[in-house]
Amino acid sequence: MNQRLFAMPFGSIYPLYVQKVQRKGRTSAELDEVLTWLTGYDASxxxxxxxxxxxxxxxxxxxxxxxxxxxxxGVICGHRVEDIEDPLMQKIRWMDKVVDELARGKAVEKIQRS
Known part of the structure; x- marks a missing residue:
């Protein structure tokens, strides 16, 4: 199961994240802000x-x-993200968690834990 998830293209997940946050009234720019904060990537x-x-x-x-x-x-997909032992799975779940927090209306500054 994990190997299948690890091999999944980021490009197939990103549009699902956009849909999720937009359904809740957030923007793709806010999503990108949260993702760039987490990953260190920029929009390009x-x-x-x-x-x-x-x-x-x-x-x-x-x-x-x-x-x-x-x-x-916190909990994502029934698992506490801080207790996930596989480092890659934990990173993926961190990403899921911050997207979920954005969709739930949490302020970007709070998501960034600054």
């Missing part, structure tokens, strides 16, 4: 990874995660 990097079909494994292998990523806590 995100576009490049989407266009290239970069897998989640490679997407996170090249990312420069924010030092505040470890402050992301």
């Amino acid at each position: 990097d995100l576009e490049r990874h989407i266009a290239a079909g970069t897998t989640l494994e490679d997407f996170f292998a090249q990312a420069r995660l924010t030092p505040n990523a470890s402050l992301i806590t």
Whole structure:
């Protein structure tokens, strides 16, 4: 199961994130702000990874995660993100968690744990 998720292209997940946040009244610009904060990429990097079909494994292998990523806590998909042992799975779930927080209306500044 994990290997299938790790091999999934970031570009196939990104539009689902956009739909999720827009359904809740948030913008793709806010989504990009949260994703760039988490990954260290800029907007053009995100576009490049989407266009290239970069897998989640490679997407996170090249990312420069924010030092505040470890402050992301809570439950996503029935698992506490701070307790996930596989480092790559934890990074993917951190991303899911911050997107979920954005969709739920949390302020970007609070999501960024600054």
